Amino acid sequence: MKTEYTARINRVLQYIEDNLPNKISLTEVAKVSHFSAYHFHRIFTAIVGETVNDYIARRRLERAINQLICKTELSITEVAFNNGFSSSANFSKVVKLYFGFSPSEIRKPEIIKNSKIGKITSKYGKVFNPFDLYPSHIIDKTMRQTQLKDSNMKIKVKKLENQRVCTLTSKLGYKPEGIYSTWDQLIDWANNNGIRNEEQKRFAFAYDNPTITPIDKCRYVASIVIDDKLSVNLPFETSIIPQGQYAVLYYKGSPDETLTAQLSIYSDWLPNSGFEPDNFPMLEHYLNDARVDGYLEMEIYVKLKEL
Numbered sequence: 504m505k506t507e508y509t510a511r512i513n514r515v516l517q518y519i520e521d522n523l524p525n526k527i528s529l530t531e532v533a534k535v536s537h538f539s540a541y542h543f544h545r546i547f548t549a550i551v552g553e554t555v556n557d558y559i560a561r562r563r564l565e566r567a568i569n570q571l572i573c574k575t576e577l578s579i580t581e582v583a584f585n586n587g588f589s590s591s592a593n594f595s596k597v598v599k600l601y602f603g604f605s606p607s608e609i610r611k612p613e614i615i616k617n618s619k620i621g622k623i624t625s626k627y628g629k630v631f632n633p634f635d636l637y638p639s640h641i642i643d644k645t646m647r648q649t650q651l652k653d654s655n656m657k658i659k660v661k662k663l664e665n666q667r668v669c670t671l672t673s674k675l676g677y678k679p680e681g682i683y684s685t686w687d688q689l690i691d692w693a694n695n696n697g698i699r700n701e702e703q704k705r706f707a708f709a710y711d712n713p714t715i716t717p718i719d720k721c722r723y724v725a726s727i728v729i730d731d732k733l734s735v736n737l738p739f740e741t742s743i744i745p746q747g748q749y750a751v752l753y754y755k756g757s758p759d760e761t762l763t764a765q766l767s768i769y770s771d772w773l774p775n776s777g778f779e780p781d782n783f784p785m786l787e788h789y790l791n792d793a794r795v796d797g798y799l800e801m802e803i804y805v806k807l808k809e810l
Contacts, residue, residue, distance in 0.1 A: 506738035511536045512550045513672060513740070516722070519559055520710070523566055524585055527559055552720075563587055564601055565715045567594070571610050572636050573769050573780070579606045602631050609633045627717040635714045637770070658752045658772050660807070666744040668706065668726035669693070669735050676721040677713055679758075683794065685725045692739055693727050704728040706744060706804075707787040713762065722784075745783065745806070750776070752803040758793050761803075768805055781806040 518535045519527060532555060533543040548554050553561070567586040570577060577585070583594030591606075599605050603621030608614060612633035623629045671689045675681025686705075693703050710722035726742065735741050750772065754764045765785065773779065786804035793799040 508546065509550060509672075510737055510740060511538065512547060515547065516551075516558075519562065523559075523563055524587055526587065529555060560597075561601075561716075561720075564598065565711065567598070567606075568602070568609060568636075568715050569712060571606055573773075575610070579610070582606070604631070604633055609636070612637070623717070627720070629717040631715070636712075637766075658750050658768065660778075661749050661751045661804075663744065663746055663749055663804075665746045666704075666728050667731055668742050668744060669729050669733070670708070670724050670726040670740050670742045671738065673723040673725065676717075676719040677709075677711075677723050678719055681719075682707075682723060682725070685723070689725050689727060689739070693729075696729075696733060698727065698729070705789045707789070708742075708784045709765075709787055710784045744786065747781065748778075748807045749786075749804040750778070750807055753801075754803060755800045756798060758799045761787075761799065761801075765803055768803065773805075776807075777810055778807040779810055781808040 515532055515536045518532065529544075530540065533540040536543050536547070538546055544555055547558075551558055563586050567582055567588075570582045570585060571579070574582070579594070580591040583591045586594075588594040588597070595606055598609070599619075599621075601622045602609065603618045603624065604612075604615065608618075615633065621631060623631050669689070669692065671685050671692075673681040673685040675684075690700070690703065694700065704727065706726045706728070708722070708724035708726065710724070711720070713721055724742075726744075728744075729735070729741075750768060752764060752768055752772075754761060756764075769780075783806040786806075788802040788804060789800075790802065791798075791800040
């Protein structure tokens with residue numbers, strides 16, 4: 504029964520994600536869950552750990568900050584309107600209250616003189632530093648040792664066909680213990696259904712940027728490619744990796760430095776590529792078991808659309 508509740512709430516989360524730029528009716532959200540409207544909000548809060556309103560507000564802010572960083576051609580006012588805010592003044596006030604920095608300071612952190620502790624710190628214990636949003640800041644600290652930029656910024660554009668996958672969501676977001684536990688369950692399921700370890704194509708849907716989102720609130724969905732005939736039951740679900748063009752970056756190194764590689768796609772490659780990211784989460788295609796090998800080998804996929 505618990506897995507059915509979780510599956511319904513996962514559908515609600517996807518509905519919210521698909522409609523963040525629009526006005527979201529809480530009545531419609533409740534309908535998506537198929538729970539009674541009288542009890543839906545309590546169920547949502549119990550499973551997600553936030554009220555529906557708080558969750559929607561946080562996701563809109565996180566989406567807006569990602570746009571501030573990745574879509575510099577947009578004005579702050581355009582970013583505000585794109586994410587459901589009534590004005591740039593209202594947007595700036597909310598961002599400052601939540602993150603402790605104004606949108607202009609987040610876009611140009613070199614102008615920062617002082618800051619206040621934002622709601623993200625007091626509520627989630629997440630220390631937010633605008634400099635961490637920019638790969639160059641991270642590169643200055645770590646690239647000398649890893650030489651990541653020289654060895655791994657080899658991005659290819661690949662075309663994928665639709666791929667059906669069996670999925671399981673991490674209950675602890677991006678926390679390593681949550682990720683490993685999720686993969687252990689999913690790999691056991693695949694083995695029990697005749698998909699041997701060496702045949703498994705393992706992808707993770709990485710929805711959130713941990714420099715913005717509290718790590719336990721980041722959505723991480725593990726998946727293994729399956730054929731159309733294989734039956735899937737709760738707590739596992741099915742999804743689709745859609746066909747299209749993807750920027751693919753090969754990475755081999757420490758799991759702790761994957762964020763640098765991911766951000767580098769946006770800062771070093773996308774601006775001159777003729778593409779922009781499509782509305783689909785980043786994928787991580789794992790090529791080894793980091794717990795066994797002591798390093799992580801994977802391909803990072805970003806779905807593309809033409810500018």
